[in-house]
Amino acid sequence: MNEEQLSYDVYDDRCPTRDVLARLADKWALLVLGRLEREPLRFNHLKREIGGITQKVLTQTLRRLERDGFVSREVYATVPVTVEYSLTPLGKTLTKTVTILARWVEDNMDSILQAQTNFDNGCRTVMPG
Amino acid sequence: MNEEQLSYDVYDDRCPTRDVLARLADKWALLVLGRLEREPLRFNHLKREIGGITQKVLTQTLRRLERDGFVSREVYATVPVTVEYSLTPLGKTLTKTVTILARWVEDNMDSILQAQTNFDNGCRTVMPG
DNA sequence: CGGCATCCCGAGGGATACTG
């Protein structure tokens, strides 16, 4: 019983893993995790590095990631307060996968653009030789 | 110039890779891709296997995945028409990563639940010993 | 069976203003 045989299943919509997957399957969450893999960063630094993210969304994203135990929030009582975000050990094991996904998209973008063009031209069946 | 040096960057919000990442960073898209890795499936079969997905959303998701060149749609002119979805070669290279993410969540769910409990109890700093 | 069309609602997220 201690072993996980009939344990978690993301394909079951009542499984709690579904919620976690939904939070990870988020553009902003993936970008934040990917960026934190390299090094811990302060709030505004993180905001500047992630093009197009707003302050509100970054805060929300960081809170969720913190709640799930992927990100750690460290407050330093400097003159203007400094807050540094970093990956937890759990979060580090996760980012291996996350960054791979982002890299994959970048590496295969040309193929994707080609596919989009074909699709948009009505060529939805297999190309001729 | 033909080489990709200053090529694509998902952290640039004007980069086309950002849109693709956003479509992949989607709960339903990940589940569909993950399920298709095992075998090609018909529409309603796919719908039954993915708990909680509606017909509309599944259709949308499949169209996007098809447009980006990850999924192939095959129509068979049987009596009630049969439509089979499968991964393209490009899609197959992608799912390696996708399924890892789903598996990761399932494997680490216990740690995540623990982290959530700590967070919700106001214990947002490092645990003692 | 495998969709498309329509209506509709609630959450997500942008913009803006304010605070410790």
Next chain:
DNA sequence: CAGTATCCCTCGGGATGCCG
């Protein structure tokens, strides 16, 4: 600097009905 608090509005996605 690192947020919180509102307003507001889009749009994702559920429900339902119809079609080839």
